[in-house]
Amino acid sequence: MRMTYDCSALDALLTSALGRVFPAAQVHIRIAGDVIYDASFGYLNPETRTHPTDAVTRFDLASVSKLFTAVTFMTLVEQNRVALDQPVGDVLTQFRGRRPICPYPDPLRPGHVVAVVPSTEEQVDAGQVTFRQLLSHNAGLPAWLPLWKMAAEWQRTLPAQEVQARLREAVYATAFACPPGSRVLYSDIGMLLIGFAIEALTDTTLRDAVRERVTAPLGLASITYGPIPCDGGRVAPTEFYAHHGRRMCGEVHDENAFAFGGVAGHAGLFGTARDVAAFGEALRRTLQGTDQRLLKQETLAEMVRLQAQDGDPPTGTGTTVRRGLGFALRSPRPDAMSHALSERAFGHLGFTGTSLWVDPARDLVFACLTNHIYYGRDGEDTMTPFRAALTQTVVEMLQTLGK
Numbered sequence: 001m002r003m004t005y006d007c008s009a010l011d012a013l014l015t016s017a018l019g020r021v022f023p024a025a026q027v028h029i030r031i032a033g034d035v036i037y038d039a040s041f042g043y044l045n046p047e048t049r050t051h052p053t054d055a056v057t058r059f060d061l062a063s064v065s066k067l068f069t070a071v072t073f074m075t076l077v078e079q080n081r082v083a084l085d086q087p088v089g090d091v092l093t094q095f096r097g098r099r100p101i102c103p104y105p106d107p108l109r110p111g112h113v114v115a116v117v118p119s120t121e122e123q124v125d126a127g128q129v130t131f132r133q134l135l136s137h138n139a140g141l142p143a144w145l146p147l148w149k150m151a152a153e154w155q156r157t158l159p160a161q162e163v164q165a166r167l168r169e170a171v172y173a174t175a176f177a178c179p180p181g182s183r184v185l186y187s188d189i190g191m192l193l194i195g196f197a198i199e200a201l202t203d204t205t206l207r208d209a210v211r212e213r214v215t216a217p218l219g220l221a222s223i224t225y226g227p228i229p230c231d232g233g234r235v236a237p238t239e240f241y242a243h244h245g246r247r248m249c250g251e252v253h254d255e256n257a258f259a260f261g262g263v264a265g266h267a268g269l270f271g272t273a274r275d276v277a278a279f280g281e282a283l284r285r286t287l288q289g290t291d292q293r294l295l296k297q298e299t300l301a302e303m304v305r306l307q308a309q310d311g312d313p314p315t316g317t318g319t320t321v322r323r324g325l326g327f328a329l330r331s332p333r334p335d336a337m338s339h340a341l342s343e344r345a346f347g348h349l350g351f352t353g354t355s356l357w358v359d360p361a362r363d364l365v366f367a368c369l370t371n372h373i374y375y376g377r378d379g380e381d382t383m384t385p386f387r388a389a390l391t392q393t394v395v396e397m398l399q400t401l402g403k
Contacts, residue, residue: 022370026273051233059369062350070326094172104142136307148255184310195265223271337387
C-alpha cells in the first residue's frame with residue numbers, strides 16, 4: 001500500500017521563502033521511485049506577479065550540470081576509452097609542463113585574490129594530474145578564472161572562432177592554486193577540462209555527448225544546454241547583468257560558461273525539477289543494481305565512494321568537505337544542505353539556487369530548483385539556511401513514517 005505523507009510543513013517552508021530567498025521554485029521528491037511531492041511556487045515575473053511557475057518551467061541548473069558531465073565522462077571510462085588514473089595530458093596534450101603555484105582572482109570579491117597556500121617557489125608538473133583528481137576536486141587547480149573578461153577583451157579585435165581557441169588555451173595554461181592532492185579545492189576549471197576531454201574522446205561536442213549518453217537514454221527532454229527561448233513564461237530568469245544590460249533568461253547565468261557559448265563542463269544546462277529528479281532516480285536505481293541505462297552499478301559505486309576530504313578553508317581544521325567523483329557527499333557541517341541525510345547521500349548544489357540529492361539509505365531523491373540569484377549575489381546569504389531547513393523538513397516528514 002502506498003504511504004501518504006503530510007507535506008504541509010514543506011508547503012509552509014517554501015511559501016515563506018517566496019520573495020525573500022527566491023521568486024520562483026520547483027521541488028520534486030521521490031521515495032523508492034514513487035512521487036510523493038511535486039510542487040511549483042512563485043512567479044517568473046515577481047514584480048507584476050505574472051507567469052506563475054509550473055511543472056514545465058525550466059531553471060538554470062548551474063553547477064548541477066557538473067553531474068551530467070561527470071556521468072558522461074564515466075561512460076567513456078566504462079568503454080575503456082580513458083582511465084580515471086590516466087594523466088589528463090594523455091588526452092589533452094596542451095595540459096602539460098611545469099606551472100607555478102599562485103593566488104587566483106576571487107570570483108565573489110572583484111579586486112581580491114584567493115591564496116590557498118603561502119607563496120612558494122614550488123612548481124607543479126601538470127602532466128602528472130589525473131582525471132580522478134579533476135573529478136574529486138583535488139587536482140590543485142584554481143576554483144575560477146576570469147575567462148569571460150578575457151573573452152570580452154578579445155572580442156573587440158578577434159573573430160569568434162579565435163576567441164574560443166584562446167579561451168581554451170587559457171584553461172590549458174592555468175597556474176595551480178596548491179599542490180595536487182594536498183587540498184580539496186572545488187574547481188570549475190577542472191570540470192572545464194573534463195568537458196574538453198569528453199569532446200576529444202568522442203570527436204563531438206559536449207552538447208551532443210551529454211544528450212546521447214545521458215539525457216536521451218533517460219528521456220529527459222527538458223534538460224538541454226541553452227540558449228533556449230524565454231518567451232511564454234517557460235524559463236525562470238536569473239540575475240540582471242549590467243555588462244549585458246539585461247536580465248539573463250534562457251541564457252546561462254555563469255559568465256565563463258556564457259563565454260564558451262553556453263556549453264561548458266561546469267555549467268550550462270537548463271531543466272525542470274521533475275527531470276532532474278528522474279536523473280537522480282536513475283542513479284539511485286543504478287546503485288541498487290536495477291537500472292543500467294547510464295552506468296554499471298560498480299561504476300557509480302566508485303563515483304559515490306569517498307575520494308577526497310578536507311577541512312574548512314582556509315584553516316584546514318575539521319572535515320567539512322567530502323568529495324566523490326563529480327559528486328558532493330554528505331557533509332558533517334550542521335549548516336550544510338546534506339547534513340540531515342545519511343552517510344551514503346550524494347548530490348550537488350548550483351549557484352543559481354539549485355540542488356539534487358540522493359539518499360540510498362532512505363530510497364530518497366529530491367530536486368529543488370530555484371532562481372535565488374534573481375536577487376543578485378550581494379547581501380545576506382538566505383539560501384544556505386533555506387537549503388538546510390528544506391532537507392531537515394524532508395527528513396522529519398519521512399521519519400514520521402519510519403523512513
